[in-house]
Amino acid sequence: MTRKKRRLYLLGLSLGGLAVAAALALIAFQDNLLFFYSPSDLQAKTLAPEQRFRLGGLVAEESFEHLSDGITVRFVVTDLTNTIPVVFAGILPDLFREGQGVVAEGRLRADGVFEASDVLAKHDETYMPREVADALKQSGEWRGDE
Amino acid sequence: MSDFLAMGGYAVYVWSAYAIAALVLVVLLAMSLGALKRREAALRLLEAAREARPRGEPTGSGSAPVPESSR
Amino acid sequence: MALPDRMAYLTVAMHRFANPARFQRIATAILPWSAGLTVLLLAAGLYLGLVASPADYQQGDTVRIMYIHVPSAWMALFIYANMALASAVGFVWRHPLADLFCRAVAPVGAGFTAVCLITGSLWGEPMWGTWWVWDARLTSVLILFFLYLGYIALVNAFDDPVRGLKAGAILVLVGVVNLPIIKFSVDWWNTLHQPASVSRLGRPALDPAMLTPLMVMAAAFMAYFVTLALLRTRAELLNRRIQVLQMARGAS
Structure with a gap:
């Protein structure tokens, strides 16, 4: 050749x-x-008790609340199949809200609550002007923050 | 106008992003043009020298021509 | 290098010079157009991106960073792909211009990658809440940046420019496996960086009001790249001729 x-x-x-x-x-x-585990991933895995990892999913609707000490907040992370409650005593990012994606870094306490040391907002790949979003919400076609 | 500059409160982030992009693109262009000019000048010098050489150096005495040694 | 090698290099190098005249003619013809297009498209893109397009419903005005960040990411990948192609062509077909082109465009690719990373951080801090994370997308783009820098360092480290270019070509081809990793990182692994908005078939994820400035800026960056690629490849050709002439002088 x-x-x-x-x-x-x-x-x-x-x-x-x-x-x-x-x-x-x-x-x-x-x-x-894997940058984070979802609540379902956690169900399937057994992690060492003090192991730090990241938990990712959506902030469950109507799960957000301020705790009585005034600093700590509590919310539930869901992947629409399983849920994990989270407590966090720091500054939340601008985009954090219910129904929005979130990645929390911390550890799982023995009582099944995830104690987060850092919370990041994860947004989806959809981009649209406010007017369009409002119009979709009004017409009932809003697909939510998938 | 101030709304425009404020970028909804995110001014620092948005304007820094555009500034760094402008900086990189301008610097790359400037360096590229500069290198091109320098090399064009260097090449002109070298080619002029190459033209001049076969005619030999101007000398006072009519000596025998220097043998070609280029290439 | 020893004298016989030097003569061999000179002979080979001189032989190569039959081709470059054609490139010079093409470059001279195209340059004014690509330069003009760059200016026009940049002006249009900046106007559309900063003035004539709306803020995002959730990301607000930070979405305008996308009009820099995404096109520079596309260019970073595109230029590396071009370098890989040039390296392969240089290796298989021994085309004289291929390696010179590869060396010429590397700094432009590095520049776009740096812009992508920096604007990404500027976008991530207000939106995600962090300047940086080691997820698959960000990490693989950082690796791309190091590949560009590594290539530039490598080709400049050799006394013999031809051997330097050969070594560089190998590095580029080894690193090309990073390109699909970057592209599919957001699909293969859980990442903080969201999936692609533009390549979705069916329901588009980008509103047209935002897709337009994005595409105009992408075209502007492409025109800019063509302009710089032509300028820099021309400079590389001149440099090779300079090296040849200097060696001829040295040998005489």
Whole structure:
């Protein structure tokens, strides 16, 4: 075969081999690459009691409340299948609200409540002007903060 | 106008983003044009020198021509 | 390098110069158009993005950062893909311009990646509540940035420019596996960064009032890239000729 053809095959095989190696590595490290666990993930897994991790999901509707000490807040994270209650005593991001996505970092207490040290808002990929959002809400076609 | 500048309270974030983008794009352009000009100038010098060389250096005496050694 | 190698390099390099004249002609023809388009599209994009488009229902005016952040992300990926293609072409077909083009556009790609990362942080802090997270999307884009920097360092580290370009080509091709990882990171893993808005079929996730400034800015960045790619590749060609002439002088 010509030298050019040989180089072409060499390139193709090398790239193919590299792709396979990368895929295998990523599959092997699946767990470590997860940025957060959902409440359902937690049901399936058993974690060490003091292990820190991130919990992600939606803030359940009508679950948000301020606790009596004036600083701590409590809300429930849901993935529409399972729920986990969360307490947090820090500053909430601007976008935090019920029905909105959230990622909380902290640990799961023995009583099943997640004690968060940090709370981030996670928003979806939908973008629209306020007027459009208002119109959708009025017409009843609002799909919520999916 | 002040509403425009305020960006709904997010002025710092929005304007910094546009500023850094402008900075990077302008600096890249300036560096690219600068490098091009410098190299064009250097090339002109080198090619002028290359033209001049085969005619030999101007000397006082009519000596034998210096043998070509380029290439 | 030893004298025989030097002569061989000179011969090979001189042989390559048959091609560049054609590139120079094409570049001279295209440059005024790409430069003009860049200015027009940037002006239009900035007006649309900052003035003539609405704020987002949930993200407010921070959505205007998207008109910088997303196009620069697209360019960061696009330029690297071009470098990978050029590296492959240079390796298989030994085309003289391929490696020079690759070296020329690397800093532009690095620049766009930096803009993407920085504007991303500026957007993330008010919206997510953090400047940075090590999720799959952000981490893989940071890796892309390091690949660009690594390539630039590598090609400049060699005395022999041809060997430097060969080493760089290998680095680029090894790193190309990062591109699909970046693209699909938000689908494959739980990330803080949200999924793609533009590539969805069916119900579009971006209102047209926001899609327009985004696309105009993307076109502006593309025109800018074409302009710079032509300027910088031209400079690389001149540089190679300079090196050849300097070596010829040195050898005489």
